[in-house]
Amino acid sequence: MEQVADLIRKIPLFQDLTDEELLSISALFFERKYKKNAIIFFEEDPGEELFVIKSGTVKIYKIDNTKQITLALFRSGDFFGEMSIMQKEGTRSANAETLEPSIVFTLKRSTFYEYVGRSPSLCLRLLEVTMNRLRRANEQIHDLTFLDVRTRILKAVHQLSMEYGETKLGSIQITVKLTHQEIANMVGTVRESVTKVLQELQDDRIISIQNKQIRIENMDGLKRKIVY
Numbered sequence: 001m002e003q004v005a006d007l008i009r010k011i012p013l014f015q016d017l018t019d020e021e022l023l024s025i026s027a028l029f030f031e032r033k034y035k036k037n038a039i040i041f042f043e044e045d046p047g048e049e050l051f052v053i054k055s056g057t058v059k060i061y062k063i064d065n066t067k068q069i070t071l072a073l074f075r076s077g078d079f080f081g082e083m084s085i086m087q088k089e090g091t092r093s094a095n096a097e098t099l100e101p102s103i104v105f106t107l108k109r110s111t112f113y114e115y116v117g118r119s120p121s122l123c124l125r126l127l128e129v130t131m132n133r134l135r136r137a138n139e140q141i142h143d144l145t146f147l148d149v150r151t152r153i154l155k156a157v158h159q160l161s162m163e164y165g166e167t168k169l170g171s172i173q174i175t176v177k178l179t180h181q182e183i184a185n186m187v188g189t190v191r192e193s194v195t196k197v198l199q200e201l202q203d204d205r206i207i208s209i210q211n212k213q214i215r216i217e218n219m220d221g222l223k224r225k226i227v228y
Contacts, residue, residue, distance in 0.1 A: 047084020056102020
């Protein structure tokens, strides 16, 4: 229980709860373990639970005909699934799949409703998070509509470095492992286009790649290549 409390205490959604409330709600989470490439839920499944990631990486995506479009990546300390549980009889708006072995904690809708109902600060935090995610979704729509493929790929690399980057020996290591196809799914293009742009960046010594992890060697050089 204390392990769950320590995890959710770091999540903005729950950070205004008292220690007593944190321990109380933590006791109601259930732990689940998933293998790599396991489906957590499908689009249109009933939305009965909120998910908090203890370890691993989860991809949220939709299928457009036969094409996969990645909407978000979540890692340790992130949460997802909040939209559907806020609607009675709500269903999932996308699919969720693990990119690596993952452990998540789940919270039932009825329990979440109980705490939202008695905590105005939790309501405000939920609204804030929802608005930020909506703003991010609008940015994705803008990029897919107005930016060319090369710029979308460059911007995705930069965004990944901002969200998942760790500074090591003067460079920035993107800690999440992604195949070229997975990056292509993030920006709405084909794998070959991603391979071409990443090779260009390697030739220019802006990035290096090892074990599917991208390292930004020249951040200023990467930024200069992103032309809007």
